[in-house]
Structure formats: C-alpha cells, structure tokens
Amino acid sequence: MSANDYTPESDEERDFLASYDPTKFPAVGVTVDIVLLTVRQGRLSVLLVQRGGYPYKGMWALPGGFKNPDETLDQAAARELMEETGVTELEGHLEQLKTYGDPGRDPRMPVVSVAYVGMMPEASIPSLAAGSDASAARFWPVGDVLGGTEGDQPPLAFDHEDILRDGLERVRAKFEYTTLATSFVEEPFTVADLRRVYEEVWGVELEPRNFRRKVLKTDGFVTPTGDTVNVGRGKPVELYRRGGGATLHPPMLRPDPEGS
Amino acid sequence: MSANDYTPESDEERDFLASYDPTKFPAVGVTVDIVLLTVRQGRLSVLLVQRGGYPYKGMWALPGGFKNPDETLDQAAARELMEETGVTELEGHLEQLKTYGDPGRDPRMPVVSVAYVGMMPEASIPSLAAGSDASAARFWPVGDVLGGTEGDQPPLAFDHEDILRDGLERVRAKFEYTTLATSFVEEPFTVADLRRVYEEVWGVELEPRNFRRKVLKTDGFVTPTGDTVNVGRGKPVELYRRGGGATLHPPMLRPDPEGS
C-alpha cells in the first residue's frame, strides 16, 4: 500500500495533523547526487561539474541538487540529471545507490545526500551545457580521477570520492548478474562492443570466444538484428540490440574473485 | 578524503560559511527505519512496534526515529535499534538498505527515511522493552505480516510494507553470495541449523547432503569446533562457528531462479 492516499480516520486525528508543527524536528537538507557513467573513447568516464561557489570552490564534484518535497527521489535524480546534461529521454539506466549522511560532510549545514548511479551510451548525451550553479561540466576518465598518480587531478569535493567508489563497485557487481552492460552501448552494437564495455569496467581482459558463447546463450541478453557491417578488415560483424531480459542465469562472474 | 575535516581556505570563504542561512533550502525530516529480522521457532520474523500516536495510531510499524545531525546514519540506526531492543553489542549484521522519499509518505511533513536491514540470532535480543513512543514491540512472522490471508493482520503503517519487502529481497539475494546466514544462528551451530535458516528465508527445501558439501567446501563459511552434541535420536552432530569469510565463491544460487 502507498501512503500517499492517507486520509485521517477521525476528527481528533485531523486536528492533530492540522496543528502539527514540523519545526520541532531537526531539519536537514536532502540532496541527490548522481554518478553518471559512460564509456568514451574506450575509457570509463564519470560526469563531473566544477563548483562555482563555496565551499570547495573550483573543485570538481558529482552533479546533484536539492530534492523538492513534491517529487520522489527518483524524479529528483532524473531532473537533476536532465538539468546538467540535457538528457530528456533516458536511453540508459538510473538507480538509487546509497545515502550519505556523515556529520560535517557539508560545511554549510547538515545534509543527507541520496546518491544515484546512472549509465548511458555516450551518443545519448547531447550537449553538456553547464548548469546554473556549475561553471563547467565534463566527463573525466575514472582512472584519472581515482587512482590517478600521473596527472595530479584535484580530489573531488565533499565525500564524492567515496560515492564514486561505491558507485563503481555497484556497477561492477551488477555486471555479473544483470544485462546492465548493454546500457553503455548504442544500438545496434556488436558482441565485441559489449565485451569491450565489460573489459573496461572490470579492468580485465576477457576471452572473446567464451564471452560470445555466454552472451548468445543467455536468453534475453541480446537479440540479433540480422544485419552485418564491415568494420576495418576482417569478417563482417553481426549486429545486435538489447534483449528484453534483465538478469543473467547463471551469472557471469568476474575473473580473479577476491575474498574467501 | 573525508569532508569532516573541512577548513576554509580564505577569509572570503570563512565569511561565506559564517553568514550562510540554511533555512533557504527546503528542510525535511530525515529518519532511519530498521527491518530487524530473526528466526524464532523456525519462522522468519520481523520486529514491529505498535504506534502510540497519530498518524497510523494503533497500527504496526518498523522501529525507527529521527537522525541526529551529529551522528552518522549507521550510528543512528544502531542507536534506534538499541533503544527498541536493548541490544548493545551487535552479534549480527546491520546494513543500509534503501532510502524512501515519496511525497506524502508521512502525512505530517516531508520525511525522507533511510532504511536499514538487520539480522541477528534470537538469543541476542534481551528484553524487547517498548520504547518511549511505542506502546508495544514484538516480533511478527513475516509470512503473517505480508502474504497473510489466514489471520487478517492489519497492514503496516506508512510505506513500511514496501520497505519490508525490499529488505527481504536484499537478505534473500545476499544469502546467495555472502555468509550472512550465519548472522541468524547462535554459536555453536550445526550445518542443519544453517540449512534451516536458508530454507526459511528462501522458502524452499534444500538437499541436506549437497548443502553440507557446499558449506564445508567453501573457505571461511564455517569453522569446526571439534565438539559434537546428541540432539534427539540420531548420530551425534558436529558443531561449528562462523568462519572469517564474508563472500561465497562461487555463489550458492537459489533454486527456481525466475526471470530470463
């Protein structure tokens, strides 16, 4: 049952709700932050915005903003994503990740941030016009932002590096038992395209023939279009679209599983 | 990097933070709600409290309460759990589940609730003295609360039925690739004890010999104590404790996997 259609059952309760004073509870800000991932030029990349005001002025941060009381969390995430990227129809995937509420994570006030993870093919991102409170927005290769010892990228604002790491692990884990990897490629795509997404996200190399067998034998992963294209030299490549299925049975486990 | 040690880098920023007015952002209440699960008398059960005030007065709800600005979300969940159950040291597991923020989910005011899932053996719950704002607290078999067509239990308050369903699915999924099921049994335990936990949570029957083989062959799942006990009639039973491992490689998949 949903609570949205709540109706008081007595005059007593009606009076209670009418005279209720919300200010007696500790009020905090609630924001949504988005880890939007895509694969550009073969590199897994995350959308960051440069902060135009204090705090962390000039540093890079995940896109996000305050949740409105009259919208759901999912709607707030989709709205913020639209405002930052211009993406209207979401050819991709957006799901709630985790909520962060450590005291002091925002020096201005207590803020609880509901983080989301999104993934989409590069071509579905039209403009990347910077939003109102961000002086710039662009994709950064994840490797440069996190483990980057080469060019010393500035660390992310707030606790956004933690959020990014958690988002990455979520995506890597979900690749094992869902068809989410298809959200990163544009249709139509080849099996090799899909494999390169797996390899980039997992940071490993996969055996092309075994990967192909797994993908084609799993019902609902991809559906053949019947078309082929010639790309470079070599045999013509068969093209596919996303299948209807969402989960992989049995899962495709990552190589070198750590732990136990 | 953690944001808790944030220090302004200029006088300009210091002035900005000092004069910052948090009230210009939409303030909402942030609560934590807890799906605390245990297995009592062979039945998977969830801790519920009966509401003593409006709204949903007299109905059963998940335990929870408001987050304090000076504590983390994990601390808030542990504190609320302690206040409701008296559990101080957590012989079990507590993890963040999902955040719920639909408009109107609390008729009093906009409330965003960060839900947690906890699991513990029954014996580690001492008293169950009802908290301040709850007139009663007890465990209910999950089957009676959700699918119960037998005795018509009243539905849960707010959107807590959704939260309970999500929590259940989280636990069921995690049983496949983690050792979390050991959180439900008291030490020392038998392999059959652990199997009955799986069977009750998944709602299926498992082949005892294959289950035993899987558990004992998985490194870090359980560690033998060397002791045995006589329980009822039959061969003496070997006793085990929880192993150090957290994950199962490869996973133990549920029978009858739906989807794709």
Next chain:
DNA sequence: ATAATAGTGTCTCTCAGACAGTATGTG
C-alpha cells in the same frame, strides 16, 4: 597472398543436483 578480425567447434575441469549407502544415536 597476408594480415586481421569474426565466428565455430572441442576438450577438460569444476560444481551443482540427485541419490545410495553407512554410522550412531534414541525409543
């Protein structure tokens, strides 16, 4: 022809499902 890439087929090992048989207790 040569190189390069796509696609097919095969062998082997691991592991889960099914199930027979043995061991050791209680009534």
Next chain:
DNA sequence: CACATACTGTCTGAGAGACACTATTAT
C-alpha cells in the same frame, strides 16, 4: 529390534576456461 538423523561417497549433466580451426574482408 526399529527408526531417525548425521555423515560419506558416486554418478551425471550444465557450464566455464582454454584453445585449434574456419570464414571473410581490406590492403
């Protein structure tokens, strides 16, 4: 004794890792 439960071992089929081979294109 019968009976119940724990524990051991075997057979089989599904599926993943490794790898040889064929097909088709561009240069």
